[in-house]
Amino acid sequence: MSLLIQNGTIITPDQRYVADILIQGESIYRIAPVIDTSDVGDVEIIDAKGKYVFPGFIDPHVHIYLPFMGTYAKDTYDSGSRAALVGGTTTLIEMCCPAREDDPWDAYQLWKSKAAGLSACDYSFHMGVTRFDETTEPLLRRIVADGVTSFKVFLAYKGAFGVSDEELYRTCRLAKELGVVVTAHCENADLVAQLQASLVAAGKVGPEFHEPSRPVAVEAEGVHHFCTFLKMTGAAGYIVHTSCRDAVEAALKFQVQGVDVKLETVIPYLVLDKTYAERPNFEGAKYVMSPPIRDVAHQAYLWNALRSGVISTVATDHAPFDFVGQKEMGKPPESDFTKIPNGIPSVEHRPTLLYTHGVATGRIDVHRFVELLSTSAAKQFGMFPRKGSIQPGCDADLVIWDPDYRGTISAATHTMDTDYDGFEGFEIIGRPALVTCRGKVSVRDGQFTGSLGHGRQVARSRKGGDVV
Ligand code: URP
Ligand code: ZN
Ligand code: ZN
Numbered sequence: 223m224s225l226l227i228q229n230g231t232i233i234t235p236d237q238r239y240v241a242d243i244l245i246q247g248e249s250i251y252r253i254a255p256v257i258d259t260s261d262v263g264d265v266e267i268i269d270a271k272g273k274y275v276f277p278g279f280i281d282p283h284v285h286i287y288l289p290f291m292g293t294y295a296k297d298t299y300d301s302g303s304r305a306a307l308v309g310g311t312t313t314l315i316e317m318c319c320p321a322r323e324d325d326p327w328d329a330y331q332l333w334k335s336k337a338a339g340l341s342a343c344d345y346s347f348h349m350g351v352t353r354f355d356e357t358t359e360p361l362l363r364r365i366v367a368d369g370v371t372s373f374k375v376f377l378a379y380k381g382a383f384g385v386s387d388e389e390l391y392r393t394c395r396l397a398k399e400l401g402v403v404v405t406a407h408c409e410n411a412d413l414v415a416q417l418q419a420s421l422v423a424a425g426k427v428g429p430e431f432h433e434p435s436r437p438v439a440v441e442a443e444g445v446h447h448f449c450t451f452l453k454m455t456g457a458a459g460y461i462v463h464t465s466c467r468d469a470v471e472a473a474l475k476f477q478v479q480g481v482d483v484k485l486e487t488v489i490p491y492l493v494l495d496k497t498y499a500e501r502p503n504f505e506g507a508k509y510v511m512s513p514p515i516r517d518v519a520h521q522a523y524l525w526n527a528l529r530s531g532v533i534s535t536v537a538t539d540h541a542p543f544d545f546v547g548q549k550e551m552g553k554p555p556e557s558d559f560t561k562i563p564n565g566i567p568s569v570e571h572r573p574t575l576l577y578t579h580g581v582a583t584g585r586i587d588v589h590r591f592v593e594l595l596s597t598s599a600a601k602q603f604g605m606f607p608r609k610g611s612i613q614p615g616c617d618a619d620l621v622i623w624d625p626d627y628r629g630t631i632s633a634a635t636h637t638m639d640t641d642y643d644g645f646e647g648f649e650i651i652g653r654p655a656l657v658t659c660r661g662k663v664s665v666r667d668g669q670f671t672g673s674l675g676h677g678r679q680v681a682r683s684r685k686g687g688d689v690v
């Protein structure tokens with residue numbers, strides 16, 4: 223069956239116009255002021271009058287399968303992809319995070335196997351490089367040839383995912399040769415370890431001490447460190463989950479020297495602040511992520527950086543852990559904040575929170591909203607124009623957005639598989655009325671109507687555009 227979306231206001235980063243969109247199969251077939259479907263056969267007509275039509279959103283930083291800090295992230299591709307679609311995210315890029323001793327190719331196959339045949343939305347991976355020795359390089363070349371055109375390195379998490387400087391250098395050098403992007407978690411791991419040890423030794427063990435164990439200077443040093451390696455190798459970089467002014471400014475110093483480094487922030491930093499992690503009775507543990515949520519003063523700076531283009535994407539860093547039994551692993555007096563699994567679930571809420579706190583407040587306009595949630599990530603990660611745009615021939619990934627919707631976020635109604643919601647009680651403005659993922663109607667009025675297994679891995683192109 224074909225789909226005709228009538229009279230919607232189509233929004234891209236540089237266009238706004240009212241038109242009809244005809245979807246045939248998995249692609250956009252035609253866009254015109256009025257489309258007559260009398261010769262098209264079986265067609266469902268969707269009235270989008272008064273609604274926006276956005277390209278399907280892309281979340282470039284998601285964790286679904288994640289063995290981490292002695293436990294596993296809670297979602298599977300069943301709950302995670304449904305939650306993504308309910309929020310309007312039609313493509314996600316998951317971090318493939320092997321343990322240091324794992325074979326990268328085997329790990330990549332494992333991560334793929336979690337998504338294939340189960341995901342309802344499209345997906346890709348950033349390939350985590352957690353070790354770089356003589357066996358690594360040919361395997362990474364094979365993974366890149368499979369359409370995974372970005373690596374992920376952790377400067378943090380000493381003894382787990384973190385890489386040495388030698389490994390970082392070799393990863394960046396290979397990335398430059400292959401034309402792939404190096405994404406990086408930037409925090410100085412040794413400083414974190416020392417600060418954690420001092421705080422715990424002083425009896426400062428609650429979740430409120432997570433932020434002081436990883437202050438802004440620790441993140442800024444990580445950014446400076448990573449950018450130095452980009453400068454030395456000429457590789458293209460992308461700094462994930464930038465939380466504060468100091469980190470942005472550290473990157474800007476390299477951008478003006480010609481270093482190709484882009485910045486991502488994530489939705490928790492834009493709407494939460496460190497007082498959430500200071501909530502009593504261990505409730506603060508719900509808000510422990512790394513880098514930590516910061517002093518509220520950083521929020522205005524991040525919003526300005528989004529508006530001005532200094533930060534190019536808003537992701538989630540969706541890393542879902544239950545409060546009971548998982549976050550509680552770091553509960554004093556038996557334990558301490560260093561054992562709280564890091565992460566805040568949010569794959570479902572990014573678009574509506576960015577709309578509510580960004581568009582509805584006038585901090586950004588709808589064009590920037592689309593760019594931050596979709597088009598920038600599509601361009602940065604080799605999916606444009608197939609994803610992130612609305613043109614004939616593109617994948618029919620569309621979000622029909624109802625700007626008049628009003629609601630409230632709650633764990634009682636969310637789709638994510640966690641027992642709490644970090645945005646519990648937040649009022650929201652706007653949500654997807656309907657979502658298509660490659661032509662499949664996957665959400666209607668906030669309810670998932672898609673198919674598990676519909677999602678496909680997206681083969682991404684390298685920097686410069688060659689399809690791998
Ligand atoms: O706290 C976080 N960010 N958890 C997920 C792992 C990571 O660092 O991205
Ligand atoms: Zn990270
Ligand atoms: Zn992450």
